[in-house]
Amino acid sequence: MTHATLYHNPRCSTSRHALELLRERGxxxxxxxxxxxxxxxxxxxxxxxxxxxxxxxxxxxxxxxYLEQGLDNPALTDDQLLDAMLATPVLINRPIVVTPKGARLGRPLERILEVL
Structure with missing residues (x-):
């Protein structure tokens, strides 16, 4: 069995489907x-x-x-993006699966299979 961490929002159907997919894979x-x-x-x-x-x-x-905070500006640095994500966690996309093989954003959902 692979160890995995799922960054999850239970209100998000894609995130719920990611959890279901992981469990189906054991x-x-x-x-x-x-x-x-x-x-x-x-x-x-x-x-x-x-x-x-x-x-x-x-x-x-x-x-x-995203737009309210001007995050569409391509000149923003990673530190500025991190500041926004930390201040407003809803800006973090989901689901994210992290395993010893790497991490994947589950959009499309099948991408998480790459790290299992």
Whole structure:
């Protein structure tokens, strides 16, 4: 059985489906409800690095706060993006699955299978 951590929002259907998919594969993940217990700055940075994608890929661009905070500005640094994500955790996209093989944002959902 693979150890996995799921950064999860139980109100999000995609996040619920990710949990279901993991369990169907015999993986009972450690669940982090990131809206209640947001990851630290270092954790977010490590997660982004483990995905192999830029930090910006972990931003939820459909949240009103994304535009309200001017996060669509491509000149913002990773530190500025991290500040926004830490101050407003709803901006962290989900679901994110982290395993010893790496991390994946589950959009599309099947991407999490890459790290199992």
């Amino acid at each position: 993986v009972e993940p450690t669940i982090v409800e990131y809206l209640k217990n947001p990851p630290s700055r270092d954790e977010l940075r490590r997660i982004a690095q483990a995905t192999g994608e830029p930090l910006r890929a972990l931003l939820r661009t459909k949240q009103p706060e």
